[in-house]
Amino acid sequence: MQIDLSPEALLMQLGYATTTQSIEQIKKTIDNTKGFENFSKHLLALHDELAHIKGVVALSNSKDVFKIKGSSDTSKEIQDEFNELVKHWSEKYKINIEQVGLKPTYYILGQ
Numbered sequence: 001m002q003i004d005l006s007p008e009a010l011l012m013q014l015g016y017a018t019t020t021q022s023i024e025q026i027k028k029t030i031d032n033t034k035g036f037e038n039f040s041k042h043l044l045a046l047h048d049e050l051a052h053i054k055g056v057v058a059l060s061n062s063k064d065v066f067k068i069k070g071s072s073d074t075s076k077e078i079q080d081e082f083n084e085l086v087k088h089w090s091e092k093y094k095i096n097i098e099q100v101g102l103k104p105t106y107y108i109l110g111q
Contacts, residue, residue: 005040013044014057025059032064034110039093043108046089053078053085060107068097070104079104 007026008018016022030036043066047057054071070082086106090097096109 005044010040010044014047014059016059022059025064028064029059029066033066033108035095036110038111039095042089042093046085049085049089050082053082055082055085055104057108063107066108067100068106068108072104 005013007023007030011018011022011026043057046068050056050068050070054074056069058067058069060067068086070079082104086097089095094111096111097106098109099106
């Protein structure tokens with residue numbers, strides 16, 4: 001089943017306001033993410049799955065990509081769970097990610 005989300009719907013699902021600026025940013029991000037249409041529905045599932053460990057899928061402020069952001073204010077066990085969850089998700093859906101420094105943050109580069 002193919003789920004097509006409008007940029008506005010995706011913004012709302014990720015917890016953003018639908019302003020002209022955020023709509024333009026997410027459109028650029030979608031266009032810049034190779035294979036986005038193949039895993040967009042899995043992005044929302046990941047966002048929901050990360051909530052219990054204080055993680056989110058978000059728009060990057062510095063690049064036109066999505067990012068997966070965890071919290072540094074959690075226990076080592078939760079940070080390990082976050083990293084394992086992100087790694088498993090990226091391998092399962094064959095998505096290239098890039099860790100941002102030593103932070104619990106990953107850029108989603110696409111397939």
